Amino acid sequence: MSDTSGPDERSRYRGALLGVVVGDALGAPLEGHAGPVPPERVRGLEEDHVELLYTDDTAMTIALAESLLERGELDQDHLAARFVAHFRREPHRGYGPGTARLLDELAAGAGWRPTAAAQFGGQGSFGNGAAMRVAPIALHAAGDLFRVAALARRSAVVTHTHPAAVDGAVAQATAVALALRGPAAEPLDGGAFLAAVASTVGDGEVADALGSLIDLVEGVEPPPPEAVAARTGTGVAAAESVPAALAAFLVRPDSFVETVRYAISLGGDTDTIASMAGAVAGARLGEQAVPARWRQRTEAAPLLVELADRLADAAGARSAEPAG
Ligand code: F2R
Ligand code: MG
Ligand code: MG
Numbered sequence: 142m143s144d145t146s147g148p149d150e151r152s153r154y155r156g157a158l159l160g161v162v163v164g165d166a167l168g169a170p171l172e173g174h175a176g177p178v179p180p181e182r183v184r185g186l187e188e189d190h191v192e193l194l195y196t197d198d199t200a201m202t203i204a205l206a207e208s209l210l211e212r213g214e215l216d217q218d219h220l221a222a223r224f225v226a227h228f229r230r231e232p233h234r235g236y237g238p239g240t241a242r243l244l245d246e247l248a249a250g251a252g253w254r255p256t257a258a259a260q261f262g263g264q265g266s267f268g269n270g271a272a273m274r275v276a277p278i279a280l281h282a283a284g285d286l287f288r289v290a291a292l293a294r295r296s297a298v299v300t301h302t303h304p305a306a307v308d309g310a311v312a313q314a315t316a317v318a319l320a321l322r323g324p325a326a327e328p329l330d331g332g333a334f335l336a337a338v339a340s341t342v343g344d345g346e347v348a349d350a351l352g353s354l355i356d357l358v359e360g361v362e363p364p365p366p367e368a369v370a371a372r373t374g375t376g377v378a379a380a381e382s383v384p385a386a387l388a389a390f391l392v393r394p395d396s397f398v399e400t401v402r403y404a405i406s407l408g409g410d411t412d413t414i415a416s417m418a419g420a421v422a423g424a425r426l427g428e429q430a431v432p433a434r435w436r437q438r439t440e441a442a443p444l445l446v447e448l449a450d451r452l453a454d455a456a457g458a459r460s461a462e463p464a465g
Contacts, residue, residue: 148426148429148430150453151453152428154280154321154450154453155446156424157276157320158276158280158445158446158448159423159431159436159442160401160418161276163419164412164415164417165273165415165416166193166412166440168413169411171183171186172413173410173411174409176370178366178408180406183405183406187402187435191438192440193440195439195440196234197236197237197240200228203227203444203448204274205275205296207223207448208220210455215278215281217295217299218253224247235412237377240268240300242260243257243300254298257298258302260301260302264303267306267378268301268377269309269383270301271379272310272417277448277452278314280449281455281456284460289315290315292314294307301379304345305345305347305380308345308346309379312351312383312387316334316387320424321424325425329395329425331358332358335351335387339352347379347380350383350384351384353372353373357372357392358391363393366408375408375409375411377413381410382409383417385407386413386416389401389418390422396422397430401415401418401419404419
């Protein structure tokens with residue numbers, strides 16, 4: 142159950158998926174920026190008037206949302222097929238190289254289970270591809286954090302089997318679920334939020350990186366982006382970019398705009414860090430917090446709103462079912 146203070150549940154659902162697409166599309170032009178991004182370059186993205194185009198982060202989020210809605214549950218075979226369908230239709234969305242290879246193999250008839258496990262010499266991918274798309278899981282199962290974690294794990298391994306990629310997805314899904322139900326009208330306890338997220342993942346790189354952020358997010362003043370980037374890293378590895386995104390949310394938890402600006406200013410994997418941070422901020426603050434001037438310029442924003450509404454309706458319908 143979400144708290145009654147702050148935005149209503151439907152607004153938070155919309156905010157979460159708008160956060161995915163707006164953060165992705167706004168951050169995309171600077172993806173790969175070496176080192177923190179100067180504020181004037183971040184503002185330059187905002188002041189431009191061209192359409193903001195989404196990338197693989199949003200494409201895979203749409204696929205996951207569609208699969209949950211079509212099946213009413215997490216069906217890994219169906220999800221793999223939705224990923225392939227999106228990739229075949231629009232392979233130019235900037236997919237990670239390993240994920241693109243994997244989806245090509247699945248399109249040619251390979252099974253997702255052995256193919257995902259065989260990635261990178263049998264280690265599996267530690268990229269952030271499973272975390273960046275995971276927000277719909279939180280919307281589907283938000284009232285039950287154990288279920289959110291379990292479903293996030295199962296959604297991840299369709300493409301990413303490395304423990305750090307799976308933990309990244311669990312951490313991101315848990316963060317969105319916590320933000321969805323938290324009281325936005327009250328100050329956020331950043332240390333407690335991080336500890337709650339960290340408690341859902343196993344010992345390892347992601348837990349260590351989350352733990353390393355506690356003093357930074359508990360400070361009175363937001364730390365400079367350089368300090369966060371130095372602590373977590375900002376690369377495509379889930380163990381870097383997921384903690385970086387959560388830090389961007391936690392140092393600016395009361396403003397969607399400031400969260401996304403901060404996330405982009407970290408540099409590195411800017412589309413993905415801003416998308417994940419935007420999802421958490423949108424879940425806490427609701428769609429009203431997403432500026433109309435950003436939303437109107439963002440490709441597919443109405444589709445993300447429609448998917449959020451359908452996920453809210455489905456979750457409401459499930460919670461209204463008699464128990465037993
Ligand atoms: N692909 C990109 N950006 C590249 C440029 C895009 C350009 N703008 C364009 O339009 O073409 N961004 C997207 O990729 C990231 C998500 O990646 P995902 O899905 O996790 O892919 P992958 O390939 O599995 O992992 C990413 C890289 O990490 C390294 N890696 C992963 N596991 C590894 C392992 N076990 N051993 C060694 N290296 C491993 C590899 O370099 C992978 O290619 C997001 O940023 C998304 O926006
Ligand atoms: Mg991308
Ligand atoms: Mg990226």
